[in-house]
Amino acid sequence: MSTRLRVVSFGLGPIGLAAARLALQKSSIELVGAIDVDPAKIGKDLGDLLELSRKTGVVVRGDADAALRELQPDAMLHCTSSFLPVVKDQLLLAARHGVDVVSSTEELLVPALQHRALAQELDAAARRGGATILGTGVNPGFAMDFVAIVASAVTFEVTGVQCTRVVDAGTRRLPLQKKVGAGLSPAEFEQQMATGRFGHIGMRESVALVAQALGFGDLKIEQTVEPVLATEARQTPFLTVQKGKVAGIRNHGYGRRAGQTVVHLDLSMYVGAPDPRDEVVLASTPPVHVLWKGGIAGDQATAAILVNNLHGVAAAAPGLATVLDVAPPRLCR
Amino acid sequence: MSTRLRVVSFGLGPIGLAAARLALQKSSIELVGAIDVDPAKIGKDLGDLLELSRKTGVVVRGDADAALRELQPDAMLHCTSSFLPVVKDQLLLAARHGVDVVSSTEELLVPALQHRALAQELDAAARRGGATILGTGVNPGFAMDFVAIVASAVTFEVTGVQCTRVVDAGTRRLPLQKKVGAGLSPAEFEQQMATGRFGHIGMRESVALVAQALGFGDLKIEQTVEPVLATEARQTPFLTVQKGKVAGIRNHGYGRRAGQTVVHLDLSMYVGAPDPRDEVVLASTPPVHVLWKGGIAGDQATAAILVNNLHGVAAAAPGLATVLDVAPPRLCR
16 A cells, blocks of 8 residues: 555544544554534544544534545545435535545445435445445444355355344443443333334344345345343443343344245344354355354444445445445455 | 356366366356366266266366367366466466456465566466456465454454464365375375475465455565374274374464564364364454354365355456455355
């Protein structure tokens, strides 16, 4: 890598900040700008937001259009929302400026699954602007889909996929603990679930990616989400879960054909979940059983995989891409 | 996939035949030709060589140039030799005919490592002919290199890589058992080793691929190979290993910088090896420990990964590619 990739960070929540912090440490990346809509952040030096002991010279801007026009970055780290309709205009803007995007937007993993027309519009805009747009992350994007897909490369045939991910939410950041409802009463949990913006986002997309990648055809995709109640009181660095309150979630994703489950993704994220791990079992010839001991470390890993995909996305053909269309992800320096 | 990929099989030894057999089963692939230099195979229908109960209509040809000219295939499965100088003319021929290649040639994993000028010549020819040439397989190509590299995608930083592969050679095909010296006396083993065509080929390439991919820079690459002697008599379906004779090999690969081992690949392939597995441990932030239970099943998996890379190679940009340059491998139908 002779020249550094010029990158802008759009979205400075916990994941966006972690990704920006990491990008600042990479010799192959030059972080040239930061964008957020939060008035409390606009105008601040990124070093202050990251609680570094130094200024970075990167001052947070609120006007994304002006920032991209002036900075003309190569690529964008994009961490603003889980939902494609919410980020649509942000992505169209990047496309118009010819800026490649690595996004944590969960629905972007398989954009056409829930937003077919929007996906077509984004793809056309990206091609027109010469930009590649990729949605990825640890989950969705890696642990419960990509790992299973790549593992299939050493098989003749796969008839079923089972992925199990167990995360002890007590070891994770506060937003994750809140996202899985830790500390809520069962009734509060149900209210939150009804908003559709709660719990793990992207389960359907993971099922769809596996189904498409392995040629299972159109599966009927379903999911269930239920609270896991604490059987004893649990304390995290951020909150307390009383006995009988919600410790977190159990989220199953299913891909079914003719009533048979072909893809089953089983996600547990709750305070005190035992034996954290990622596990992929393929019903295949030859059989495959991959165990990621201790599990893929949530927040750090998400920031890492976003930054580590920047060079791959910069090298990929323009358009709305998936993790199957860009070069295999790997550590960048 | 609307049109089938038209594929020729070049090299019909055990791996080449297994790959051809698998290619015949794929609806997205049309096996249109087969090539071998062995007079005992030329003129035979592939169905007879594969001991199928039917003719395939694919008759083995000896003249590769004529076969490629007449058949004009999209891609080639190439399984003729481990050594790049041996296959040079075969690959140049494919390049000239614009035929993409997925090859099991171990030295092709990182072609410039041992054959820099030859790699440049092949790359130029491939670009000129509009062909992509890829060397891959299970080992090298996946178990002790690619898996570790992809696992690094969820890390901030990697300071060391340790891969362990344990294969019970007693469960593998006869050529593998012979390749690791099963049944030989220690003296015969030393004689065989001196030929340089014995044991596992590609260890240096795996170390080099990991080092390049993870940005470790130029490491000093070394390997050791030693026989593992049978502590009791062992019987395989093909041969007997007497107590005190060679059961197989232990092959270490090292990538070192300033005397420190940064990459350590530890391969055991011997009759009766306990706890067969593939294991990747990264000294990284966050730490990574991946265990492939039972290990990646040797011969079947090698045939599979060759066939499963055909579509990715057909879609890739022309030139001499590595597994890091093409789309992530996955099952094809």
